[in-house]
Amino acid sequence: MNNRLNYLVIGSIFRSMDFFKNNLGNIFKKYDLIGTEFGILEAIHTLGPQPIQVLSKRILLTSGGMSYTKKQLIKKELIYEKICKEDKRICFVHLTDKGEKLISEGLKEHDIYLNKLLSNLNEEEKKIIFRLLKKIYWVYIMEE
Numbered sequence: 001m002n003n004r005l006n007y008l009v010i011g012s013i014f015r016s017m018d019f020f021k022n023n024l025g026n027i028f029k030k031y032d033l034i035g036t037e038f039g040i041l042e043a044i045h046t047l048g049p050q051p052i053q054v055l056s057k058r059i060l061l062t063s064g065g066m067s068y069t070k071k072q073l074i075k076k077e078l079i080y081e082k083i084c085k086e087d088k089r090i091c092f093v094h095l096t097d098k099g100e101k102l103i104s105e106g107l108k109e110h111d112i113y114l115n116k117l118l119s120n121l122n123e124e125e126k127k128i129i130f131r132l133l134k135k136i137y138w139v140y141i142m143e144e
Contacts, residue, residue, distance in 0.1 A: 013105045021035060024038075024110065028106075029114060030106075030109070031102055031106045032076070033102075033106070036059060037069055037072065038103075038106065038110075039058075039092075040059060040069060040070070041057055041079070041099055041102070041109065044099075044103075044105060045103045047105070049093060049095075050092060050093055051090050051091065051103065052066060052070060052081075055093060076098030077098050078097055078098055079093050079094060079096060079103060080094055080096055081093055084100060088126070
């Protein structure tokens with residue numbers, strides 16, 4: 001494949017990512033969160049309580065980054081940890097009532113913004129973009 005085309009593809013992905021991060025960052029700031037904190041809260045809200053390892057893999061955080069972010073969310077009283085009854089080595093992360101309320105409100109605003117942002121794409125185009133980006137992402141996951 002042409003290296004120039006590779007650069008164009010990656011450049012477009014990075015520009016899009018920067019655009020999303022900057023615009024979504026305004027929503028996160030409104031709730032006194034950063035993107036990774038919002039991602040963790042959203043994952044717990046969507047999936048239910050999860051082990052920390054599952055959350056870090058889902059939002060692509062190193063164990064150190066996850067540890068730090070988890071401490072920040074605990075300090076903000078948005079999450080808490082609970083040891084698994086079946087396996088005491090596993091700790092599940094749960095949303096507090098405050099965390100559930102915050103992420104529910106934040107996701108409403110987040111969804112409105114995403115709907116507006118992606119309104120010029122039809123459902124099939126969204127599926128194509130998703131499949132192609134996931135294809136790139138899974139190369140990274142499978143190497144680990």
